[in-house]
Amino acid sequence: MLLVWIVLSLPVVLNAAPAVQFPFGTVRGVDRRAQGTGRVYYTYHGIPYAEPPVGRRRFQPPEPYRGADPGRVINSNDFPAICMQPESEEFGATSEDCLFISVYAPPTNATKKVMVYIHGGGFTEGGMRGYVPGRMVTDHEVIVALIQYRLGALGWLSSGDDVLPGNLGLRDQLLGLKWIKDNIARFGGDPNDITIFGLSAGGISVSSLSLSPLAKGLFTKVIIQSGSVAAPWAINKNPRALMYQYAEAIGCKPRFYFPGVTRMYHQNILNCLMRKKASDLVFEIGSGDGDVLGRGLFSSSGLNPVLDGDVLPMDPVSIIKDETYLRDNGVFDRSYVIGVTNNEGLLLANIIAAVPFLTFDQLTLPSNVIGQVRGSAKAQFPLGVSEEMLNVVDFMYTFPRNADGSIPFQKVIDLPSDIGFVAPSIALARAIADNAPVYFYLFDHYPQALLSLVPVRYQHLLRRVPKSLRGLDGNCQK
Known part of the structure; x- marks a missing residue:
């Protein structure tokens, strides 16, 4: 009987995740098995990299975690709370105290490459719970780390001055990367071989970090998936207007404004926001309003990165044209993979169509959409664009037409795809390719089986189909 007990216990002992020691205590890992293969990997959840951004630290840059309790034990049985966002069963409980890192490691002694994932979610939602990279870790013998960062107003609201400069979410990511650089060797990772990667808003974050002078030396490789900071919708160029709109909606806009006291006005707004409950600060505002005629298909008025003069010192479109800046700030010291998927603009095209309940094979657009196409093209050239160029855009994205004069929906998918994803990604790749490896x-x-699981409608596609796998149904496929 004793021999049987020893034999049955042996795999558990061999696969038990080792505890990792830190000045703040011990992180006790949990061994998991990869889906499909059953191969063992180690999971470490709930590792604090910053002081909780609560109380006086709300709306402030993150501070490195200073906890020092050798007797403390962090168990990794479950994910930590995600950052404040609309409640979601998919991602779990929310909390303002959310700045944690998760680490996934294979059970080998060799020093391993490190991959750091920055999650997407439009800068307003997401977290660790949706990403379990067991197969990546075990199939490729790499360490994968995930960083949670502040979302929504708590991470991206900005007054456009030093009262609330913005980009707190990016600053969280930067501090998380520094923590990984300093500590990943404790898990068997190579601090000199770190790849950052992200999708959609995560791709914008990754490309922003790649261009930020504050990120120099923190990572060596970059994978940007379906999201470039050079896209016209990636940067909020008018954050102050959004802050005023947000303050009014939440009851924090002062009754009077006097010219010459702008900073005091902003401070009063911030003081009011500091008194609010965290749950009161979570709601959608300033994006997705469908005002494509006035703003073009792609321009950001939402809770996005801003030009703060520090994390992002100037417009990314200007940065990628400045070879001296790129060289001095380590952009050419890394290698890159940059890419897009087919039909990237599907969701935004649906906003133009304003027909969210029709299946894709029913969709056409009336000829008056031409005005929106021209308006969107003009919005991308603030210094002006010739009538001849607008005519070329008209032809490329509105012809050939259907017999009734309407525009095939595929054409309207192509326009936001090219403006918001393809062209900015190519521009970023070209800016780097002469001086660094770029793929x-x-x-x-097109996964037919995936879309057959749910009705092929816009709302369902947004929530249930991974962005990397979105496409049209078979009748509309290119």
Whole structure:
């Protein structure tokens, strides 16, 4: 009987995740098995990299975690709370105290490459719970780390001055990367071989970090998936207007404004926001209003990165044209994979169509959409664009037409795809390619089985189908 007990216990002992020691205590890992293969990997959840951004630290840059309790034990049985966002069963409980890192490691002694994932979610939602990279860790013998960062107003609201400069979410990511650089060797990772990667808003974050002078030396490789900071919708160029709108909606806008006291006005707004409950600060505002005629298909008025003069010192479109800046700030010291998927603009095209309940094979657009196409093209050239160029855009994105004069929906998908994803990604790749290794991809696989699981409608597609796998149904496929 004793021999049987020893034999049955042996795999558990061999696969038990080792505890990792830190000045703040011990992180006790948990061994998991990869889906499909059953191979063992170690999971470490709830590792604090910053002081909780609560109380006086709300709306402030993150501070490195200073906890020092050798007797403390962090168990990794479950994910930590995610950052404040609309309640979601998919991602779990929310909390303002959310600045944690998760680490996934294979059970080998060799020093391993490190991959750091920055999650997407439009800068307003997401977290660790949706990403379990067991197969990546075990199939490729790499360490994967995930960083949670502040979302929504708590992470991206900005007054456009020093009262609330903005980009707190990016600053969280930077501090998380520094923590990984300093500590990943404790898990068997190579601090000199770190790849950052992200999708959609995560791709914008990754490309922003790649261009930020504050990120120099923190990572060596970059994978940017379907999101470039050079896109016209990636940067909020008018954050002050959004802050005023947000303050009014939440009851924090002062009754009077006097010219010459702008900073005091902003401080009063911030003081009011500091008194609010965290749950009161979570609601959607300033984006997705469908005002495509006035703003073009792509321009950001939402809770996005801003030009703060520090994390992002100037417009990314200007940065990628400045070879001296790119060289001095370590952009050419890394290698890159940059890519897009087919039909990236599907969701935004649906906003133009304003027909969210029709299946894709029913969709056409009336000829008056031409005005929106021209308006969107003009919005991308603030210094002006010739009538001849607008005519070319008209032709490329509105012809050939259907017999009734309407525009095939595929054409309207192509326009936001090219403006918001393809062209900015190519521009970023070209800016770097002469001085650093750059690989570009187009993901064009169409998974028929995936879309057959749910009705092919816009709302369902947004929530249930991974962005990297979105496509049209078979009747509309290119």
